[in-house]
Amino acid sequence: MRQQDFFSEVRRIQNRFHNLFEPVWEGARTSPALNVYSDQDKITVTAEVPGLSPEDLEITVAHNLLTISGEWKDEGQAKPRRIERARGSFKRQLELPVAVDSEKVQATVNEGILTLVLPVLESEKPRKIRIEAKA
Template identity: 35%
Template sequence: MFRSSADLFADLNRMQTLLDQVFPTGRSSIRSSGAGFPVLNVGTTPGSVEIQALAPGLDPSKLEITVDRGLLVIAGERQTELPPAGERTSVYANERFSGKFRRVVSLPEDADPARVQANYRDGVLRISVAKRESSLPRRIEVN
């Protein structure tokens, strides 16, 4: 009769996944499990926060990357490669995402929003957010 909270959350996650498949929005929350587009890898080095967005087929000039109040936002649109409606073509499967997208990454407090670099190459968007100088370890000399 009673279920553990782990089972309940697993059921809720499955239901959310099903709803996302039926009603795709192209958006995902900050706590996304990676179901959105583009797929993200986020990590840190001693001097920076590194974000990789796996996003083939984008026009880099149409990407919008912003940082505001500790949130990094990646937005844009991926055009469809399907034939236009009206042609005598049938599509049996369409698993490649097309349309507008928006991904949000919560940055740590030591990230410096004034020092962000981004480049797009071979379908991968790489964003590097430097950490604040004051948060980096430094050696103190003893006299």
């Protein structure tokens, strides 16, 4: 196993362990559920953010750490009898497996799904090495 693969696996296990202890608030998660996809060129992260607009969200990328934060505002109705939908502020952090170009990150919200496309830095992409034959 390559060293990079080993550390990626350790990070994955750490994230899974951390997620076991995320607080639950009155039957609802206090932070959005994420899906993460990657290939050589980009990392795509989708997050469930129903009811939030772009103004309700803040996204930062520093080094290899992606942070998504925001707040579900109280609907201002009468005292609730039952709460299952998330509300309140949240902050979700995800360690990225490679460095990304933070200047070129694209973020969109459509029907309650936040989609982030994080381009991988050119220096992080695998390069094919040309081999010269010597006679």
